[in-house]
Amino acid sequence: MGVLYCLMSLGVNFIYGIMKVINWAIGEFFMIGAYVQYLLIVFFLGVRYWYIGVLIAALCTFLLGALVQKILIKPMFVGIIEEKMEYATIVTIAMAILFRNLAIFIGGPFIYTPPDYAPPTRIGPLPVSGNNVIAFIGTIIILAFFFYFLKRTWIGKAFQAVSQNRPGVLTAGIDVLKFDMIAFGIGTALAGAGGALLAPVLLVYPLCGVIPTVRGFEIIVIGGLGSIPGVFVAGLSLGIAESLGAAFINPSFVDIYGFGLLMLILLIKPYGLFGKPERSV
Amino acid sequence: MLTIEKITSGYVEGIDILWDISLDVKNSLITGIIGPNGAGKSTLLKTIFGFLHPHRGKIKFEDKEIQDYHPYHLKQMGISYMLQEFSTFPQMTVRDNLSLGAWVFRSDRNLVKKRLEEVYEFFPLLWERQTEKATYLSGGILRMLSLGKEIMSKPKLFLVDEPSSGLAPMIVKEIYGFLKKIAEQGATILIVDQNIMKVLEISHYMYLIEMGQVKQAGPKEDFEGNIREIIRESLIDK
Numbered sequence: 001m002g003v004l005y006c007l008m009s010l011g012v013n014f015i016y017g018i019m020k021v022i023n024w025a026i027g028e029f030f031m032i033g034a035y036v037q038y039l040l041i042v043f044f045l046g047v048r049y050w051y052i053g054v055l056i057a058a059l060c061t062f063l064l065g066a067l068v069q070k071i072l073i074k075p076m077f078v079g080i081i082e083e084k085m086e087y088a089t090i091v092t093i094a095m096a097i098l099f100r101n102l103a104i105f106i107g108g109p110f111i112y113t114p115p116d117y118a119p120p121t122r123i124g125p126l127p128v129s130g131n132n133v134i135a136f137i138g139t140i141i142i143l144a145f146f147f148y149f150l151k152r153t154w155i156g157k158a159f160q161a162v163s164q165n166r167p168g169v170l171t172a173g174i175d176v177l178k179f180d181m182i183a184f185g186i187g188t189a190l191a192g193a194g195g196a197l198l199a200p201v202l203l204v205y206p207l208c209g210v211i212p213t214v215r216g217f218e219i220i221v222i223g224g225l226g227s228i229p230g231v232f233v234a235g236l237s238l239g240i241a242e243s244l245g246a247a248f249i250n251p252s253f254v255d256i257y258g259f260g261l262l263m264l265i266l267l268i269k270p271y272g273l274f275g276k277p278e279r280s281v
Numbered sequence: 282m283l284t285i286e287k288i289t290s291g292y293v294e295g296i297d298i299l300w301d302i303s304l305d306v307k308n309s310l311i312t313g314i315i316g317p318n319g320a321g322k323s324t325l326l327k328t329i330f331g332f333l334h335p336h337r338g339k340i341k342f343e344d345k346e347i348q349d350y351h352p353y354h355l356k357q358m359g360i361s362y363m364l365q366e367f368s369t370f371p372q373m374t375v376r377d378n379l380s381l382g383a384w385v386f387r388s389d390r391n392l393v394k395k396r397l398e399e400v401y402e403f404f405p406l407l408w409e410r411q412t413e414k415a416t417y418l419s420g421g422i423l424r425m426l427s428l429g430k431e432i433m434s435k436p437k438l439f440l441v442d443e444p445s446s447g448l449a450p451m452i453v454k455e456i457y458g459f460l461k462k463i464a465e466q467g468a469t470i471l472i473v474d475q476n477i478m479k480v481l482e483i484s485h486y487m488y489l490i491e492m493g494q495v496k497q498a499g500p501k502e503d504f505e506g507n508i509r510e511i512i513r514e515s516l517i518d519k
């Protein structure tokens with residue numbers, strides 16, 4: 001199950017890598033992605049085209065994220081050199097509260113249950129939920145695309161460069177403020193796609209982003225803030241720790257094994273597996 | 282080529298680091314700026330390249346007023362800037378570092394390839410280490426990479442901040458050799474360095490800046506007479 005929350009962690013880590021801002025509203029973008037997906041498959045597309053819904057949900061959360069960055073977060077960045085990350089971080093917390101209340105206002109305090117993307121199935125002798133399988137495969141595909149984009153395209157390389165040396169990006173003639181905006185949009189789109197993929201598993205309601213946020217940050221703390229390889233290793237180890245714990249100790253306490261792993265890693269490596277101490281400016 | 286008219290500039294509103302600075306950079310010459318630590322030399326280059334915008338005054342490049350332009354716009358117009366701090370990307374390969382220097386014309390694949398070959402020809406050491414990450418390079422090669430990245434765009438005007446800082450004398454000599462060659466290939470250079478003798482050697486025209494103001498300006502011959510005095514003063518200042 002750990003892998004399913006990787007999109008959340010990746011969204012947070014990508015935005016942090018570029019802007020050094022932790023987006024505490026990431027769970028609300030997950031929630032918005034889930035609502036958009038629910039509307040699409042129930043009223044417009046039908047459940048057969050759930051994957052088109054995921055793409056549209058990602059696009060919507062991308063646009064919303066980019067817009068929010070432009071209106072609310074960019075003004076916190078004074079000029080090109082100086083940045084006020086603390087203020088921007090607080091803005092994201094306010095944003096989370098705003099979006100939750102908007103969801104209650106628009107959709108009511110109800111839990112919506114989307115139809116299943118796939119019927120229950122078996123892996124060998126084990127019965128598994130088809131929705132989980134789809135969410136797993138969907139996540140892997142999105143992660144693969146994201147990696148290809150980051151490592152192989154000009155824009156992806158420019159993003160890597162922004163995370164490593166902002167002044168050096170400016171002297172290369174790259175419009176860094178535009179990249180901030182797009183990065184925020186990509187981060188929120190990853191969460192939105194996660195919400196759309198997991199909608200039949202976690203259901204759709206104003207607080208449906210809370211659990212994925214907690215699990216997402218668990219992965220981040222294990223893997224290291226800002227580290228993208230860390231997300232994969234941590235997501236996988238979390239899943240393995242939970243499965244092993246459930247199989248050999250007691251399946252009722254699945255969540256505890258993840259936190260056990262987290263404690264253990266923090267004792268050995270306080271910055272997470274791939275994290276670095278905060279760079280000084 | 283570049284004319285600065287009475288600019289006042291600084292990092293925050295109300296606190297001026299540069300006071301009424303005027304300066305002229307002539308086409309295809311090397312102009313050197315010297316002055317003690319903290320005089321505002323780097324601040325001046327940052328203001329020219331749009332990292333900072335002057336509170337007052339004008340900056341003209343090829344007769345266009347550029348004081349409100351963004352760095353990416355200036356890069357497109359043919360200005361490059363090598364930062365005093367490192368301007369490379371540590372976790373990326375030498376090749377990717379150089380390629381990003383070609384960002385403004387990235388859609389022209391052939392031109393990117395051609396420039397890359399030219400820069401490798403210019404700095405054979407970079408060619409040898411093209412697949413290595415920048416973080417593993419020594420100070421001298423890293424400085425070559427910074428220069429290489431910024432000349433990928435074949436700038437008309439090249440702003441260079443402290444190219445010798447932290448390098449051994451042998452390597453400083455080499456770096457200055459490269460700068461001279463870059464100028465010979467047609468770039469106009471505005472250079473800042475603590476190494477006053479090196480700036481004097483390479484420049485045609487010089488400015489001495491102290492406390493955010495121009496103290497002395499003139500062709501290099503004017504400076505040769507009192508250069509010892511200037512060096513002594515800048516040493517006492519430290």
Ligand SMILES: Nc1ncnc2c1ncn2[C@@H]1O[C@H](COP(=O)(O)OP(=O)(O)O)[C@@H](O)[C@H]1O
Nearest residue numbers: 292293298316317318319320321322323324325
């Ligand atoms: N990022 C900054 N924010 C505020 N003040 C700065 C900053 N960088 C430099 N200064 C101040 O500007 C003045 C000039 O610095 P600088 O231009 O770097 O000097 P130089 O390059 O001549 O050694 C110094 O007093 C320095 O303290």
Ligand SMILES: [Mg+2]
Nearest residue numbers: 322323365443
């Ligand atoms: Mg300086």
